[in-house]
Amino acid sequence: MPLRPTHPLAAAALLAVSATASAGAKEGIVPPTVMAIHDRLLTLDTHLDTPASLANEGWSIEEEHDVDADFTQVDLPRMKKGGLDGGFWAIYTPQGPLDSAxxxxxxxxxxxxxxVIREMIAADPANFVLATRAGDAARIAAEGKRIVYMSMENAYPLGDDVSLVQTFHDMGVRLIGFAHFANNQFADSATDPAGGHWGGLSPLGIQLLAEMNRLGIVPDASHSSDKTFDDLLRLSKAPIILSHSGCKAIYDHPRNIDDDRLRALAAKGGVIQINSFGSYLRAAAPNPERQKAMRALFASMREEGMTKAQRDTLIAQRREIDRLYPDTGRPSFDDFMKHLLHALEVVGPDHVGIGLDWDGGGGVAGMEDVARIPRITKALLDAGYKEEDIAKIWSGNILRVLAANEAMVMPAR
Known part of the structure; x- marks a missing residue:
C-alpha cells in the first residue's frame, strides 16, 4: 500500500479500494468447468490484512460484506464463494519512532x-483452524475449514531484543517481513524518502534473521530495499519469499523486484507472491483534486482504534470523494496479470505465487474482492498453464518454502 495511518490498517484499505465492484463482478464470472478446477486446488494467499477488519467494532468475519458498501474484501462467505482456502493473516504494525516508549x-x-486473530479462530473452530506447519494446510482444507497461518508485516514491534520473536512464534507466526514504508531498527525499506540507512540489514537485522532461521520462520523481503533483499538472500539458511510484490520490468517501482533478483530468488528456492495493489502495477494518471481530498481524509484517521460510528463517517466521506473526483484510471485485472505472467515467464511456475494484499489496499478493477479470485485460475488456464502448475502457484510453492524453513529448526537443547 502507499501511505498507511497509525491506527488499524483497515482504514487505509478504505482509502485505496475503489467502489467499482458491480461492473467487475460480471467480468469476473468464470465457467463451471473452470470453477471445478479452481475448487480442486488448495488455494492460499500470503498476504491478508483482514485482521485489521477484525478489530473494527461491529464488523464480523462471519457475515458477507460488500466492497461497495464498506470497502472490506475478505470474509468467510466471500472466501467460500471465491474458493480461497486460507492464507497468511498479517499482524501489521505501522512504523513509528525507535524510542523505548x-x-x-x-x-x-x-x-x-x-x-484478535486467535480469537477469530477460537470463536469459530468449525470454520477456522490455526496452521503452524506446512503439512497442516491440506488436512484443514480436506475438512472444509479455512486455513489460518499467521504472519507479521513489519518487524518493528520486535523492539531491540530479537528474542521477542519467540513470543510471536509461540503465538503461531511463521512468516515475518523485516521493514515497511520506512527504515527501522532491522532493515532498510524500499520506500523511505530518506533512502537507505543501513545499506541493507542492520546488525540487529542479521541477528533477527538468524533467530528466524533457528525457529523455522520464513523471511519475507516485501517492502524491504533491494540491498536488504540481497542480504536476506545471501545470509538466510533457508529460502525466502516476497509475500506481496510485483515485477520491476512491468512497472519500475521501488516496491517491485528486477528480473536479475527474481532469478536469484528462484535459484535459492524462493518464491515471489504477486500482489494486486494498483500503485505497484502501473503508473497512475495525475488526479490532484482527488489526491488532495484523500490526503485530508487520511489526516482524519490518525487515532488508534475505530468505532462503528467513526468508520461509518469515514465511509461516507470516502463515497463523497468518489462522487466528486472519480478514480477513472484504476489499474485492471489485466494489469495484475501482466506482473503474474511476467514472473512466470522469468522463473517458471515453481517460484511464483499469489499474495494480493486484500484489506490492505489490494484489488483491481475486475477483481475487487476475494470472491473474484477464480478469475486468476481461468487466466492461467487461458495462458496455457496446466492444473498441476496452477496448484503450485496457488499453494504448492509457498508450502514448499515453509517446509524448507521448518527443516532448518535446530533440535531442542
Whole structure:
C-alpha cells in the first residue's frame, strides 16, 4: 500500500479500494468447468490484512460484506464463494519512532493484533483452524475449514531484543517481513524518502534473521530495499519469499523486484507472491483534486482504534470523494496479470505465487474482492498453464518454502 495511518490498517484499505465492484463482478464470472478446477486446488494467499477488519467494532468475519458498501474484501462467505482456502493473516504494525516508549507500544499493539486473530479462530473452530506447519494446510482444507497461518508485516514491534520473536512464534507466526514504508531498527525499506540507512540489514537485522532461521520462520523481503533483499538472500539458511510484490520490468517501482533478483530468488528456492495493489502495477494518471481530498481524509484517521460510528463517517466521506473526483484510471485485472505472467515467464511456475494484499489496499478493477479470485485460475488456464502448475502457484510453492524453513529448526537443547 502507499501511505498507511497509525491506527488499524483497515482504514487505509478504505482509502485505496475503489467502489467499482458491480461492473467487475460480471467480468469476473468464470465457467463451471473452470470453477471445478479452481475448487480442486488448495488455494492460499500470503498476504491478508483482514485482521485489521477484525478489530473494527461491529464488523464480523462471519457475515458477507460488500466492497461497495464498506470497502472490506475478505470474509468467510466471500472466501467460500471465491474458493480461497486460507492464507497468511498479517499482524501489521505501522512504523513509528525507535524510542523505548514507542517500541513498547508497538509490541503491545502487535500482540493484541495477534490475539484478535486467535480469537477469530477460537470463536469459530468449525470454520477456522490455526496452521503452524506446512503439512497442516491440506488436512484443514480436506475438512472444509479455512486455513489460518499467521504472519507479521513489519518487524518493528520486535523492539531491540530479537528474542521477542519467540513470543510471536509461540503465538503461531511463521512468516515475518523485516521493514515497511520506512527504515527501522532491522532493515532498510524500499520506500523511505530518506533512502537507505543501513545499506541493507542492520546488525540487529542479521541477528533477527538468524533467530528466524533457528525457529523455522520464513523471511519475507516485501517492502524491504533491494540491498536488504540481497542480504536476506545471501545470509538466510533457508529460502525466502516476497509475500506481496510485483515485477520491476512491468512497472519500475521501488516496491517491485528486477528480473536479475527474481532469478536469484528462484535459484535459492524462493518464491515471489504477486500482489494486486494498483500503485505497484502501473503508473497512475495525475488526479490532484482527488489526491488532495484523500490526503485530508487520511489526516482524519490518525487515532488508534475505530468505532462503528467513526468508520461509518469515514465511509461516507470516502463515497463523497468518489462522487466528486472519480478514480477513472484504476489499474485492471489485466494489469495484475501482466506482473503474474511476467514472473512466470522469468522463473517458471515453481517460484511464483499469489499474495494480493486484500484489506490492505489490494484489488483491481475486475477483481475487487476475494470472491473474484477464480478469475486468476481461468487466466492461467487461458495462458496455457496446466492444473498441476496452477496448484503450485496457488499453494504448492509457498508450502514448499515453509517446509524448507521448518527443516532448518535446530533440535531442542
Amino acid at each position: 514507542s517500541l513498547e507500544k508497538a509490541t503491545n499493539f502487535a500482540i493484541m493484533r495477534g490475539v
